[in-house]
Amino acid sequence: MKTKFFLIGSASLLAAATGATAADPVVMIEPVTASYVEACDAFGSGYFYIPGTETCLDIGGYVRFETKFGGIQTGSAADGDWYPYVKTNLAITAKSDTELGTLTSKFVPELYFYSNGTGDDFTIDEAYIDIGDALALRAGYIKGYWNEDLWGELDNIDNVSRYNAIRIAYNGADHFQAALEIDAMTPGNVGLSDTNYPKLGLAARLGYIVSDSNYFKFDAAWDTYNETYALRPWAGFGIGPGTFEIAGLYESGFIAYGPDFTAANWNDSPIAGTYLKYAVAANYYFNVTENLILAPQTQYNVASNDKAFWEAGATADWEIVDDFHLRTNINYAFLDDSWNQQNWFGWVRLERDF
DSSP: HHHHHHHHHHHHHHHHHHHHHHSOOOOOOOOOHHHHHHHHTTTTTTTTTTTTOOOOOEEEEEEEEEEEEEEEHHOOOOOOOOEEEEEEEEEEEEEETTTTTTEEEHHHHEEESSSSOOEEEEEEEEEEEEEEEEEEEEEEEEEGHHHHGOOOOOOOOOOOOOEEEEEEEEEEETTTEEEEEEEEOOGGTTOOOOEEEEEEEEEEEEEEEEETEEEEEEEEETTTTTEEEEEEEEEEEETEEEEEEEEEEEEESTTSSBSOOOOOGGGGGGGTTBEEEEEEEEEEEEETTTTTOOOOOOOOETTSSSSSSEEEEEEEEEETTTEEEEEEEEEOOOGGGGGGGOOEEEEEEEEEOO
């Protein structure tokens, strides 16, 4: 009897314990989602999604240390002049797909730190909105086509050309390029000092561009206030182990899109205060080794007073490690003593790209 009672009691306790366990709530611990940035490959390498959006962002730029020497390069009237400076460039680009094509915004601030007594400087290289693909509309502070030059950087066929502007451009898969840009030129760009109102400039390009080594471009610009214009045909041809580039320039008068000789270093020369009326420039760049590129170059110049001179030199670019370059440029201007100019000029540059 005692045994029976013990068994019944034991069974009751076991049932009670089992029931209590079954009634306890079961708590499920959700896995913690890792926090990370997702790569965006829709617009090429380097882009990533801004979290919570469908907009892709890319951050790039460079830090540069450079020393210029020679008056033709530095713009100084002093003999034996030279100065180092540091430049930082940060390029922030955002892209997204829309029913009108790719929507792009780009902002590129730049900082300069000088050693020639002019202090430091903050500028904007570009800041614009662009929408479209093969056919695109761009509006903002635009770095124009007249900023571009040949690979070797000796050539004097360009000028600082950044304006508040509107551009419509076609860049198709058929390699054709066509663009028209309306620029708001500052009064200083057109030689005015008694007004704060901008004047209109027009810049246009026609081109057939297969690659960086095979292309033809024709640039034209018009200053509507002074009624002057500039023309610049240039081309590149892949020849042998490298690329041969040649460009021509014609200016009908002073124009902000093209170069001139108004800097202080030309004050005592026979072309002081003139503009570059005609020019022909050429270079040939090629790989000496996998990491070293060399570019011999030359240019023939005719100022607006018909005084002419030659320049010749070379640029070398050594990629020491990935994205870290030592680049140097040295040139000689064929000028006699009556020009009061330094014959040798150029620069040495260290640059880290990212």
